[in-house]
Amino acid sequence: xxxxxxxxxxxxxxxxxxxxxxxxxxSCDRNVHxxxxxxxxxxxxxxxxxxxxxxxxxxxxxxSVSLCQNCDWxxxxxxGVASGHxxxxxxxxxxxxxxxxxxxxxxxxxxxxxxxxPDCEKGLGLMTxxxxxxxxxxxxxxxxxxxxxxxxxxxxxxKVVDKLNPLIGSSxxxxxxxxxxxxxxxxxxxxxxxxxxDCVGTKDFEFSKDDFCEDFNVNDVDMTFQSYExxxxxxxxxINHIFDDDDDIDSFFDLRETSAANSNHQDEFVxxxxxxxxxxxxxxxxxxAVSANSxxxxxxxxxxxxxxxxxxxxxxxxxLSFSGLTGESSxxxxxxxxxxxxxxxxxxxxxxxxxxxxxxxxxxxxxxVMRYKEKKKARKFEKKIRYATRKAMADVRRRVKGRFVKxxxxxxxxxxxxxxxx
DNA sequence: TTATCAACATAGACCACATTAAGCC
DNA sequence: GCGGCTTAATGTGGTCTATGTTGAT
Numbered sequence: 072x073x074x075x076x077x078x079x080x081x082x083x084x085x086x087x088x089x090x091x092x093x094x095x096x097x098s099c100d101r102n103v104h105x106x107x108x109x110x111x112x113x114x115x116x117x118x119x120x121x122x123x124x125x126x127x128x129x130x131x132x133x134x135s136v137s138l139c140q141n142c143d144w145x146x147x148x149x150x151g152v153a154s155g156h157x158x159x160x161x162x163x164x165x166x167x168x169x170x171x172x173x174x175x176x177x178x179x180x181x182x183x184x185x186x187x188x189p190d191c192e193k194g195l196g197l198m199t200x201x202x203x204x205x206x207x208x209x210x211x212x213x214x215x216x217x218x219x220x221x222x223x224x225x226x227x228x229x230k231v232v233d234k235l236n237p238l239i240g241s242s243x244x245x246x247x248x249x250x251x252x253x254x255x256x257x258x259x260x261x262x263x264x265x266x267x268x269d270c271v272g273t274k275d276f277e278f279s280k281d282d283f284c285e286d287f288n289v290n291d292v293d294m295t296f297q298s299y300e301x302x303x304x305x306x307x308x309x310i311n312h313i314f315d316d317d318d319d320i321d322s323f324f325d326l327r328e329t330s331a332a333n334s335n336h337q338d339e340f341v342x343x344x345x346x347x348x349x350x351x352x353x354x355x356x357x358x359x360a361v362s363a364n365s366x367x368x369x370x371x372x373x374x375x376x377x378x379x380x381x382x383x384x385x386x387x388x389x390x391l392s393f394s395g396l397t398g399e400s401s402x403x404x405x406x407x408x409x410x411x412x413x414x415x416x417x418x419x420x421x422x423x424x425x426x427x428x429x430x431x432x433x434x435x436x437x438x439x440v441m442r443y444k445e446k447k448k449a450r451k452f453e454k455k456i457r458y459a460t461r462k463a464m465a466d467v468r469r470r471v472k473g474r475f476v477k478x479x480x481x482x483x484x485x486x487x488x489x490x491x492x493x
Numbered sequence: 494t495t496a497t498c499a500a501c502a503t504a505g506a507c508c509a510c511a512t513t514a515a516g517c518c
Numbered sequence: 519g520c521g522g523c524t525t526a527a528t529g530t531g532g533t534c535t536a537t538g539t540t541g542a543t
Contacts, residue, residue, distance in 0.1 A: 458529060464511055465530035473533025474508035 074123035078103060087118040087126040092456065094118050104167060116163045117177070121146070130179060132157040144442055 074094055076084045082096030088104070091113060095103065104113055117127040117137040125139030131146065133156040138146060143158070162176045456462045468475050 456530080458512070461510095461512065461528085461530045463530090465509095465532095468509070468511095468531080470508080470532060472508095473531075474506095475510075475531085477509060 074118065084118055084123065086115050088113050088115045089126065091459075094123065101167065104165075111166050114163045114165050117161055127161050130159045130161050130177075132159060132179075135179065137161060 074084045076082045076096035076099050077093040078095055078099035082098060084094035085097055086095045086100040087093075088095060088100070091103070100115065104111055104115070117130075119125045119127045119139035119142050120136040121138055121142035125141060127137035128140050129138050129143045130136070131138060131143075134146075146156075164173070164176060168176075465475075469478075469480075470476060471480075
């Protein structure tokens with residue numbers, strides 16, 4: 072499946088930008104994200120080679136494909152043949168990295184066609200990459216593990232850079248800060264001597280970054296997980312005990328769910344998103360917010376969508392019904408509830424509640440339950456931009472104390488002024 | 494153990510106006 | 519059914535404020 076670049080519409084899209092909710096070819100990615108300081112903060116990663124709609128989180132070394140969480144699960148199901156494939160997590164990046172820098176974070180990057188170097192402003196081209204953990208990769212620029220432009224600014228501090236460069240084994244290249252996720256910490260994939268990092272987004276995060284920069288050594292971290300044991304620190308069998316209830320899974324991941332609005336960047340894309348109801352992979356990608364809004368509007372804050380099985384059968388496939396979803400709900404919404412969109416393509420990982428049809432092995436069920444719980448945990452209630460053009464207008468609209476003011480009136484905030492917009 | 498207070502976190506309101514959707518001819 | 523026009527509704531982001539939560543005393 073070759074998805075064309077959302078920007079030029081000509082080249083095959085390779086990069087996924089969450090902030091723009093766009094799939095881009097390498098060339099457009101660089102052109103678009105070298106436009107200004109805000110666009111450089113956009114967190115990007117590879118596009119899933121399989122569905123071409125979701126950001127990839129895993130690179131299958133064996134198959135040489137980048138996969139999103141869904142496709143990874145489908146391809147590398149614990150009970151499947153491909154489950155033993157060697158996989159590598161894919162890091163997010165922001166900034167305006169060169170091909171060499173991309174190759175550094177993605178060793179397989181050389182497989183992609185070369186592109187011309189963009190005209191990045193000196194210093195602003197500093198690349199930041201982050202662990203492409205589903206829980207924090209697409210968070211707010213300053214509150215997720217990607218060090219945003221302001222953090223890069225801090226990294227310009229000679230003291231910080233001096234600490235970072237030895238860590239990345241380069242004294243000449245741009246400073247790169249790779250943060251291990253909390254999941255890695257709990258998973259035991261990081262050496263036990265690695266300092267503990269506080270959950271990103273907490274008030275202690277600033278301190279944590281310093282801690283990390285002092286003691287953390289990227290070279291010590293093996294980002295390749297070959298087994299459940301390596302990833303979670305326990306065996307696949309044991310993991311069911313850990314996930315026995317939500318309290319356990321909460322403490323296991325120690326993740327902090329956030330409802331903070333995320334998209335504060337000025338979009339360079341001025342293309343109206345597809346109208347509601349039309350199938351659009353980009354919309355599906357950000358349907359989290361839709362479902363969150365839907366759920367919240369119907370059930371109040373902190374409402375938790377709950378999954379119910381209708382146990383109905385239609386054409387030998389499952390039919391799922393969910394509560395708390397409104398008419399705005401899409402296939403992506405069902406994903407949010409833990410159920411993959413896959414069932415709607417006839418490849419349900421779930422098995423029917425009907426005992427007569429419950430022929431699948433327990434391991435498969437456990438795997439499905441674990442997927443559901445992991446997905447439930449990884450849900451993010453990000454703000455979704457439905458109309459990029461309106462966002463673009465709001466971004467440039469002048470304000471007084473945060474409120475829009477009529478054109479021509481005196482204002483105290485000019486979003487076009489770089490000193491305020493950064 | 495309970496009450497009080499301060500500090501902190503969070504949700505919602507507010508604003509202008511371009512865009513969208515619906516209705517009508 | 520299609521196109522053009524009118525009109526009401528919608529959505530966008532930064533800031534402020536009210537309310538809720540947490541921890542210390």
